[in-house]
Amino acid sequence: MKIFEKIITSYNKEMPFVVYRKPNKKSVSALFSTIDSLTFTNSFTESGFVFAPFDNTKKAILFSLENSEYINEKTSLDTLISDDKKNNLDEKSKKNHIKLVDKTIKEIKNNDLKKVVVSREELVALSDFNLINVFQKLLSNYKNAFVYIWFHPKIGLWLGATPETLLEVNNSTFKTMSLAGTQLFKNVNNVVWKNKELEEQQLVTDFIENQLRNISTNLTIDKTETVKAGSLLHLKTKVTGKLLENSNLKTLIRALHPTPAVCGLPREKAKKFIVDNENYKRTYYTGFLGEINFNPKSTDKNSSLFVNLRCMSIENKTASIFVGGGITKDSNSKKEWEETVAKSSIMKRVL
Structure with a gap:
């Protein structure tokens, strides 16, 4: 594929690019920037691809359509099943994460926090990393995810296969989702969800509904369903609506990001707890990325944004x-650790 060749060329020349495939699509799209400067957006009125951090007070990086070569190619990759890498469990990491979860549960029980999403960074040494091979494995193994490779010489190299849509917007009509609750897929038809996961999912759905009520009309909340993402199962609720005339894409993004699925409730208190207690900086993890005001072949303004998970x-x-x-008041710290181990295997199996 021409796109794979251009990935190598741009990466070697240290020129910014993003290559991505939307969920359940047969084609891969790419923007290869013609400039190497760092460009930001705060208005979300431009046309291009944005890469935004978890911290919603900071600007999103923009690869503008105007300053990029756009390519779209069909893929013909078969499913590549990689051997699951054994998780070399770091006892120190385990101890630290369990301690953090226990502290979070205590904090929730002692004040008005309802949920806090806490995370960790796991370092994996790479002996023979091949950028194209890893990207191809992501594309082949995670057909129903938003799969991407993103590079800027002033920021770094990111890859991911996220199951969570932040927003899909066509002119003034939008779709979003609440995605919460996790369990391992065990090839069973009757999936049972415990109260902890159901409550967590409902908190996210209620937040989205409350945030959108005053900026949209025709708001519809679908029934919650179970969805598969790699080796994991999640609870998902689809939400649709239409923006009011005095609202726009920026209004929508500011209302939703960061959602309780990656931050917590109340949002600002949860965010402060995360920043104060996680022992690393998230940067672009749990931020969002995707196309804004983007349709090279039409006057329609389409935006497709995804939460930066499984990255x-x-x-x-x-x-x-x-x-x-x-994390909620009913969380179990050892089970929360096991959940992060299951999630990390999604990226490990392609390395």
């Missing part, structure tokens, strides 16, 4: 894999 950054032959989980 990793690569630097100096080391992969930083980011994983977390939603």
Whole structure:
């Protein structure tokens, strides 16, 4: 594929690019930037691809359509099943994460926090990292995810396969989702969800409904369903609506990001707890990425944004894999640790 060749060329020349495939699609799209400067957006009125951090007070990086070569190609990759890498469990990491979860549960029980999403960074040494091979494995193994590779010489290299849509917007009509609750897929037809996961999911859905009520009309909340993402199962609720005339894409993004699925409730208190207590900086993990005001062949303004989950950054032959989980008063710290181990395996199996 021409796109794969251009990935190598741009990466070697240290020129910014993003290559991605939307969930359940047969084609891969790419923007190869013609400039190497760092460009940001705060208005979300431009046309291009954004890469935004978890911290919603900071600007999103923009690869503008105007300053990029756009390519779209069909893929013909068969499913590649990689052997699951054994998780070399770091006892120190386990101890630290369990301690953090226990502290979070105590904090929730002692004040008005309802949920906090806490996460950790797992470092994996890479002996023979091949950028194209890893990207191809992501594309082949995670057909129903938003799969991407993103690079900027001033920021770094990121890859991911996220199951969570933040927003899909066509002119003034939008779709979003609440995605919470996690369990391992065990090839069973009757999936049983415990109260903890159901409550966590409902908190996210209620937040989205409350945030959108005053900026939209025709708001519809679908029934909650179970969805598969790699080796994991999640609870998902689809939400649709239409923006009011005095609202826009920025209004929508500010209302939703960061959602309780990656932050917590109340949002600002949960965010402060995360920043104060996680022992690393999330940067772009649990941020969002995707197309804004984007349709090269039409005057329609389409935006497709995804939450940056199941992702990793690569630097100096080391992969930083980011994983977390939603904590409520009913959480069990050892089970929360096991959930992060299951989530980290999604990235590990392609390395």
